[in-house]
Amino acid sequence: MNTFILLQAASAQPSDWALFFGRFHPLIVHLPIGFLLIAGLLEVGRWLGKVSISESAITSILFWSAVSATLACVFGYLLSLGGGYEKDILDEHMWQGIGVAVFAWIAWAVKSDWLGDRIPFSSALYVPALGLSLLLLMAAGHHGGSLTHGSDYLTQYTPEPFRSLAGIPPRKETEIAAKPITDVNQALVYEQIVNPILQSRCVQCHNAEKSKGDLRMDTPDMLKKGGEDGPIFVAGKGVDSEMIKRCLLPVEDEHHMPPKGKTQLTDEQVTLLTWWIDQGASFDKKVADLKVNDAVRPVLAALGGGGPVGDGQVAAGGSSGPAPISPVLTMKLPAADPKVVDELKRVNLLVLPLAKEQNQLEINAVNASNFSDAQAALLPKLTEQIVWLKLGDTQITDAALAQVAKLRNLQKLHLEQTKVTDAGLKQLRxxxxxxYLNLYGTAVTDAGLTELANLKSLKTVYLWQTKVTDAGIANLKKNLPNLEIVGGMDAKTIAEFAKVAPTDETKE
Incomplete structure (x- = not known):
């Protein structure tokens, strides 16, 4: 009983060492899979007379399969202490894994020179032991995949007629596919816009069978409930909601979601989720029922094929009707020099066309975290074609912005988590x-916001975790009343500025 209590306490509060070694389970578990499959195939080959191999070689393979299976069990147990797995499947996976190790040890023991002769009926035990270890290996692998990816991971895409023959129910396409949006104004915001984003980016790790952090995001009720740290969103407070904060963290941050290595949310998807929460996080309203601001209007328009969105509704700052398309997106521009494109690719920059049959480009440094001021000198070689530039989480400083300022058709600029300061913003006049300008996590202050006042086309600016003050933002709103500001103020102030223009109290 005391041992059981101690194990319960350990599982409730696992140490960092336990979780550290537990993360090696996916690595170690591949070793017994390989060893046992090789042993099985070699034995089949010997039985058919196609393979010639010594008994000692088979014995050695079985020994290491047993050792690695045992280690996989230990590390798997440590990994399970972190929680977030469906208990029934976890228990089956655990006992199947233990079974693999036990029968691998039996197969090795009856095959070995110094134990085999001492075990009664050893020759009769060998084939059943090896066969059972292989069968349990397949079962444990299936349940391991179910724990990680969901119970239907292996069978989800089984085609007909095999699906019917195996007794697998028809695919539930409607649960994972977004409904086509013909009129975005009549689209159900959660069902047709928000949930498809969550299904494609979040539900894989937060579902009924795998709930990392005790968080499920597969149903509205579970989404409202939140996880072990409480609710993940607060209706009306998008940038203050944990769900949005984690999306905006640097990819390298252990708390960033989705984790590094998973497909990340796009800027447009983060904008949609933030807008949904800001508007009350309703699960039954349509787009037409909510306020559509200038930041989200073009994103919604793209979902509906480019038609008008929120016609007649008032956007932040008082404008109404659909936002005009930026002129740089429809300009006829000369094609980029292929040699220059190759130069940019050699420093790990992604060079992406914005649309077919057009020469506007997006330059993205997502794979170039070491991109520097010196390398920024390559950018003006495509001074006309670069329309979107994403340099977030790189090594650039204010010096690089002197080169960025030469990109005369630039519409979107990402500078988040870089070392740019107010001096650099002065060069963007x-x-x-x-x-669009993202300054999240930079050292920008109110003095830098004064420089932004000269950018008359600016519609959206991200200021979360900067050094700006409410007074500085109020002054910026005074000069650019239609500007959508994300972050940089407390939730109450954000809400006030999203509804009305600055009051007399904010004027100098």
Whole structure:
């Protein structure tokens, strides 16, 4: 009983060492799979007379399969202490894994020179032991996949007629596929816009069978409930909600979601989720029932094929009707020099066309975290074609912005988590088409916001975790009343500025 209590306490509060070694389970578990399959195939080959191999070689393979299976069990147990797995499947996976190790040891023991002769009926035990270890290996692998990816991971895409022959129910396409949106104004915000994002980016790790952090995101009720740290969103407070905060953290941060290595949310998807929460996180309202601001309007328009969104509704700052398309997106531009494109690719930058049959480009440094000021000198070689530039989480400083300022058709600029300061923003004054600027996690202050006031085309700016003050933002809103500001203020102030223009109290 005392041992059981101690095990319960250990599982309730696992140490960092336990979780550290537990993370090696996916690595170690591949070793017994390989060893046992090789042993099985070699034995089949010997039985058919196609393979010639010594008994000692088979014995050695079985020994290491047993050792690695045992280690996989130990590390698997340590991994399970972190929680977030469906208990019934976890228990089956655990006992199947133990069974693999036990029968692998039996197969090795009856095959070995110094134990085999001492075990009664050893020759009769060998084939059943090896066969059972292989069968349990397949079962444990199936349940391991179910724990990680869901119970239907192996069978989800089984085609007909095999699906019917195996007794697998028809695929539930409607549960994972987004419904087509013909009129975005009449689209159900959660069902047709928010839930498809969650299904494609979040539910894989937060579902009924795998709930990392005790969080499920597969149903509205579970989404409202939150996880072990409480609710993940607060209706009306998008940038203050944990769900959005974690998406905005650097990819390298252990708390960033989705984790590094998983497909990340796009800027547009984060914008949609933030807007949904800001508007009350309703699960039954349509787009037409909510306020559509200038930041989300073009994103919604793209979902509906580019038609008008929120026609007649008032956007942040008082404008109404659909937002005009940026002129740089429809300009006829010369094609980029292939040699220059190759230069950019050699420093690990992604060079992506914005649309077919057009020459506007997006330059993305997602794979170039060491991108520097010196390398930024390559950018002006495509001064006309670069329309979107994503340099977040790189090594650039204010010096690089002198090169960025030469990109006369720039519409979107990402500088989040870089070392740019107010001095760098001063160099951006000439970017007449700049509409989107992300300064999250930089050292920008109110003085930098004064420089932004000269960017008359600016529509959206991210200021979360910067050094700006409410007074500085109020002054910026005074100069750019239609500007959508994300972050940088407390939730109450954000809500006030999203509804009305600055009051007399904010004027100098």
């Amino acid at each position: 000439g970017l007449a088409h700049l509409e």
